[in-house]
Amino acid sequence: MGAGVVGLTCAVRLAEAGHDTAVLARDLPPETTSAVAAALWYPYRAAPREAVTRWSRTAYDEFSRLATQCPEAGVRVVPGVELLPGAAGSPAPPLPWWQAAVPALTPVRDPRPGFAHGWRLDLPIADTSVYLGWLAGRLADAGGTVTRAWLPELPTTGVVVNCTGLAARALTGDVDLHPVRGQVVMVARPAADQVDRDDEWLLDQSDPQRPFYVVPRQHDVVIGGTAEDGVWDTHPDPATAAALLERAGALVPALRDAPVTGHRAGLRPARSEVRLESVAHPDGSPGGVVHCYGHGGAGVTLSWGCAQDVLEMVESLR
Ligand SMILES: Cc1cc2nc3c(=O)[nH]c(=O)nc-3n(C[C@H](O)[C@H](O)[C@H](O)COP(=O)(O)OP(=O)(O)OC[C@H]3O[C@@H](n4cnc5c(N)ncnc54)[C@H](O)[C@@H]3O)c2cc1C
Numbered sequence: 001m002g003a004g005v006v007g008l009t010c011a012v013r014l015a016e017a018g019h020d021t022a023v024l025a026r027d028l029p030p031e032t033t034s035a036v037a038a039a040l041w042y043p044y045r046a047a048p049r050e051a052v053t054r055w056s057r058t059a060y061d062e063f064s065r066l067a068t069q070c071p072e073a074g075v076r077v078v079p080g081v082e083l084l085p086g087a088a089g090s091p092a093p094p095l096p097w098w099q100a101a102v103p104a105l106t107p108v109r110d111p112r113p114g115f116a117h118g119w120r121l122d123l124p125i126a127d128t129s130v131y132l133g134w135l136a137g138r139l140a141d142a143g144g145t146v147t148r149a150w151l152p153e154l155p156t157t158g159v160v161v162n163c164t165g166l167a168a169r170a171l172t173g174d175v176d177l178h179p180v181r182g183q184v185v186m187v188a189r190p191a192a193d194q195v196d197r198d199d200e201w202l203l204d205q206s207d208p209q210r211p212f213y214v215v216p217r218q219h220d221v222v223i224g225g226t227a228e229d230g231v232w233d234t235h236p237d238p239a240t241a242a243a244l245l246e247r248a249g250a251l252v253p254a255l256r257d258a259p260v261t262g263h264r265a266g267l268r269p270a271r272s273e274v275r276l277e278s279v280a281h282p283d284g285s286p287g288g289v290v291h292c293y294g295h296g297g298a299g300v301t302l303s304w305g306c307a308q309d310v311l312e313m314v315e316s317l318r
Pocket of ligand 1 (some may be wrong): 001002003004005006007024025027028029032033034035036037038039040041042071149150151153163164165166167168171181182183184224246265266267268269293294295297298299300301302
């Protein structure tokens with residue numbers, strides 16, 4: 001159940017492992033929360049840390065493979081910087097808790113004014129306007145299907161993988177799962193000679209609960225950074241968009257006056273911990289449900305790692 005990045009990735013893994021796989025989803029890939037994501041690999045608003053680091057690492061490796069071997073997937077591994085606040089000369093920060101998930105990261109030697117420290121690293125970016133469709137195609141190549149269907153409840157027979165994102169709250173009665181609203185603005189990509197090749201993506205961690213980011217994709221640049229806990233509204237707010245554009249122009253002069261190409265807002269499926277577990281059907285009939293939801297601000301980042309665990313759980317149910 002579910003055709004966001006989590007459901008599609010699980011379905012690809014299952015179908016490629018030889019399982020008969022049918023995705024049923026109320027919203028098809030371009031209509032999902034996953035399509036709103038800036039889709040920068042970064043473990044944000046997702047727990048527990050140990051599992052998130054392991055899942056993220058698996059996904060980092062797979063995205064790196066796609067970037068070099070499947071240009072049509074819309075994935076690139078891109079250099080950039082994470083900027084950390086503080087007064088000049090303040091002590092160096094600890095390494096990020098997810099550091100083991102990336103092959104390398106180095107301190108920024110001379111952070112720009114207003115920032116004390118930073119990390120320079122290469123991160124995968126999936127252009128969701130390309131990548132989700134490519135995933136659906138890869139699923140079809142492996143014999144899987146995607147069908148639009150709204151299921152009022154979880155099926156109670158067979159093997160079910162529940163990748164319904166925030167909708168799992170109503171389907172399972174899980175009140176730990178809640179929305180964290182995020183808004184983004186898309187602008188046209190500046191001319192190649194105006195792009196700083198060493199700092200293609202930028203993450204401003206002045207407020208770690210609400211990082212501000214500039215994420216370049218193939219044809220546009222995603223500017224984002226709002227996070228509103230418990231807010232269910234998916235309409236983009238014009239004042240928020242104006243503030244995002246102003247901040248982006250201050251950080252990246254090439255983006256000042258860049259034509260705006262789109263506005264989106266979406267609801268991150270946040271939970272105290274990602275729920276990835278297998279449960280039996282209520283009447284004990286064969287099969288069961290593997291729940292895989294609550295990926296917060298990191299559904300893309302965790303996708304391939306979680307899909308690997310889902311495959312193992314499905315195989316242990318059969
Ligand atoms: C502004 C913003 C920026 C983000 N940036 C990033 C980022 O840079 N990197 C990153 O890793 N993550 C990012 N995220 C988070 C990421 O988008 C989510 O973690 C991810 O989309 C969750 O994917 P999902 O497949 O679980 O859910 P969804 O994409 O919401 O998909 C759920 C699917 O389940 C289906 N469904 C639900 N209920 C039913 C039902 N009853 N019957 C049938 N089908 C059903 C839906 O129709 C849909 O197909 C961002 C999110 C937002 C909002």
